[in-house]
Amino acid sequence: MDPKGAVLVAGTTSDAGKSAIVAGICRWLRRRGVSVAPFKAQNMSNNSVVTPDGGEIGRAQAMQAHACGIEPSVALNPVLLKPGSDRTSQVVVRGKADGQVSALSYRTRTAALADVVADSLAELRATYDVVVCEGAGSPAEINLRATDLANMGLARRAGLPVIVVGDIDRGGVLAHLFGTLAVLEPADQALVAGFVINKFRGDPRLLDPGLDQLGALTGRPTLGVLPWADGLWLDAEDSLSAVADGVLGRPAPPRGEQWLRVAVVRFPRISNATDAEAMACEPGVAVRYVTEPSRLLDSDVVVLPGSKSTVSDLDWLRRSGLADAVVAHAKAGKPVFGVCGGYQMLGARIRDPYGVEAAPGTDVDGLGLLDLEVEFEPDKHLGTPSGSAWGVPVTGYEIHHGRVVRSGDAPMLEGEGSDRGHVLGTHWHGIAENDAFRRLLLTRLAAEARRDGFTVADDTSFAAERTRQADVLGDLVEQHLDTGALEQVIRNGAPADLPVVTSGLARSAP
Known part of the structure; x- marks a missing residue:
C-alpha cells in the first residue's frame, strides 16, 4: 500500500474521539508498512511531554507518534496552549514557551502562527508518506473560523480532505454530523469527504436507516461505525475524560491479599x-481522582500531581479542606507523593518574584511536609533526565518554572527530589513508567501505608500496555472502517462533486 497523502480528522465536539481515531489510523498504516506521522496544528492541554529534540508538545501527539513507530518531535504539535486560568493560557510555539494570551488577544497572533503551522506540516509531508492530522474542538465553532488554525482553516490552506467524527454515546450524533457540515461555508464543505461514528454499543444494523438518510441529506458516506472499547485510557489528551466514577483505568485484582488504594488530587489546573x-x-492498585476531603479517609496513598497554576491550586487545596486532610494523612504516618507542582506544594515556601503564575512578589506557605523552598523563574525548564533511584535506572521528563532554592531533605532520585520516609516528591514526570522503579515505589508506599498484604506484580510492562492499546486502536480502524474508501480519501482528497448542504447559517470566511 502506498497511499501518499494526508487527511484531517475533525470532530463534532471535544472528546469525540479524534485523538484515538488518529492514533488508530496511524497504527493501521504503520502495520501496513506506510511511513506515517500524526499532526495537531494547535492543541489546548496541560498534559504534555518533552520531546527528544528538546521541546514541549501535547501528550496525545506523543502517544500517536508511538502508534506510528516514530520519535515525537515539536513538528507534530507546533502550537500548544496551556490554560493557567479560565481566561489565560501560556502559548508554546515549536516546543518553547512564548508568552501568555487571553482568548481575545490570541487572535492577534494567529496570522503569524498560521505560517508556523504551515511550515511544520510541510516539513512532515516532505518526510513521511502520510500525515494524519487532528482537528481541535469542532469545525462548527464558526465564531472562531476567521482565526482557525487547526480545523477548516488548516484544511483550506493545505488542501486536506476532512473526515468528521461523532460520539454516539453523547446522543444526537446524526444531528451533530449533519449540523457540523451544514454550518460550514461551501468552500469548507467541499473538503468534508465523509463521517465516522464512534463509541457505538449494540447492533450497528440499527443505525443503517439513519446512516442512509444522512448520506442522502449530505451526499457523504459514513466510513464506519467504531464500537465502544473498554480499556482505552492511557495517554488521553484529557486523561480525566477517560475516568469512570473517579477510577482511573480498569483495576486488575491484586496478586496478594490486599489492594493499594491511591487517591490523586484533581486540581482545577491539573497538569500531566x-x-x-x-x-x-x-494489578491490585486502585487509582482514583478526588476533589473533596472525605475521599481521602480510606486511601492508603495520596498523590499530589502537577499543576499549571501551582499557587492558585494550592489556594484551592486549602479552601476545599483537602490541604488539612493531606497534612492529617501524612501526620498519621501514611504516605504522600508529590510530582512537579504537587512536589512544590509539599514544601515550606513558594515564591513567585517575577509573576510567572501569580502576582509579582507572591510569597506563600506550602504544606510544610518537606523541608523545601521553591522560587519561580521566567524561563521554563525542559529536560529529559536520566539517573538512578534505589539502585535501579530511572528516566523521566521535566516541565516547570519553579526551581528548588533550598532543600534540607535527602534526595529521592540521584541528586533530585525529596525523601522524608513516608513523604516523597520529585520534579520528574513519567518516573512510574520505569517498571523496576515503579515496583520499588509501590512496595515502599504499601509498606509505609501498612498494607502488608499487598504484593507488587513482577510482570507488568507499562511500555507493553501502551503498545497493546495502540494495537487495539489499529484493530478498530482495520475491522470497522471502510479502509479502502479511507485510502482513497488519503490519496486523492475529497471527491470533486460533493453537494453543498444549506442551513442558512453558513457565511464566508477567509
Missing part, C-alpha cells in the same frame, strides 16, 4: 495527570 496511569496499570 497521566503520571498516575503507570500506577493504575499494576
Whole structure:
C-alpha cells in the first residue's frame, strides 16, 4: 500500500474521539508498512511531554507518534496552549514557551502562527508518506473560523480532505454530523469527504436507516461505525475524560491479599495527570481522582500531581479542606507523593518574584511536609533526565518554572527530589513508567501505608500496555472502517462533486 497523502480528522465536539481515531489510523498504516506521522496544528492541554529534540508538545501527539513507530518531535504539535486560568493560557510555539494570551488577544497572533503551522506540516509531508492530522474542538465553532488554525482553516490552506467524527454515546450524533457540515461555508464543505461514528454499543444494523438518510441529506458516506472499547485510557489528551466514577483505568485484582488504594488530587489546573496511569496499570492498585476531603479517609496513598497554576491550586487545596486532610494523612504516618507542582506544594515556601503564575512578589506557605523552598523563574525548564533511584535506572521528563532554592531533605532520585520516609516528591514526570522503579515505589508506599498484604506484580510492562492499546486502536480502524474508501480519501482528497448542504447559517470566511 502506498497511499501518499494526508487527511484531517475533525470532530463534532471535544472528546469525540479524534485523538484515538488518529492514533488508530496511524497504527493501521504503520502495520501496513506506510511511513506515517500524526499532526495537531494547535492543541489546548496541560498534559504534555518533552520531546527528544528538546521541546514541549501535547501528550496525545506523543502517544500517536508511538502508534506510528516514530520519535515525537515539536513538528507534530507546533502550537500548544496551556490554560493557567479560565481566561489565560501560556502559548508554546515549536516546543518553547512564548508568552501568555487571553482568548481575545490570541487572535492577534494567529496570522503569524498560521505560517508556523504551515511550515511544520510541510516539513512532515516532505518526510513521511502520510500525515494524519487532528482537528481541535469542532469545525462548527464558526465564531472562531476567521482565526482557525487547526480545523477548516488548516484544511483550506493545505488542501486536506476532512473526515468528521461523532460520539454516539453523547446522543444526537446524526444531528451533530449533519449540523457540523451544514454550518460550514461551501468552500469548507467541499473538503468534508465523509463521517465516522464512534463509541457505538449494540447492533450497528440499527443505525443503517439513519446512516442512509444522512448520506442522502449530505451526499457523504459514513466510513464506519467504531464500537465502544473498554480499556482505552492511557495517554488521553484529557486523561480525566477517560475516568469512570473517579477510577482511573480498569483495576486488575491484586496478586496478594490486599489492594493499594491511591487517591490523586484533581486540581482545577491539573497538569500531566497521566503520571498516575503507570500506577493504575499494576494489578491490585486502585487509582482514583478526588476533589473533596472525605475521599481521602480510606486511601492508603495520596498523590499530589502537577499543576499549571501551582499557587492558585494550592489556594484551592486549602479552601476545599483537602490541604488539612493531606497534612492529617501524612501526620498519621501514611504516605504522600508529590510530582512537579504537587512536589512544590509539599514544601515550606513558594515564591513567585517575577509573576510567572501569580502576582509579582507572591510569597506563600506550602504544606510544610518537606523541608523545601521553591522560587519561580521566567524561563521554563525542559529536560529529559536520566539517573538512578534505589539502585535501579530511572528516566523521566521535566516541565516547570519553579526551581528548588533550598532543600534540607535527602534526595529521592540521584541528586533530585525529596525523601522524608513516608513523604516523597520529585520534579520528574513519567518516573512510574520505569517498571523496576515503579515496583520499588509501590512496595515502599504499601509498606509505609501498612498494607502488608499487598504484593507488587513482577510482570507488568507499562511500555507493553501502551503498545497493546495502540494495537487495539489499529484493530478498530482495520475491522470497522471502510479502509479502502479511507485510502482513497488519503490519496486523492475529497471527491470533486460533493453537494453543498444549506442551513442558512453558513457565511464566508477567509
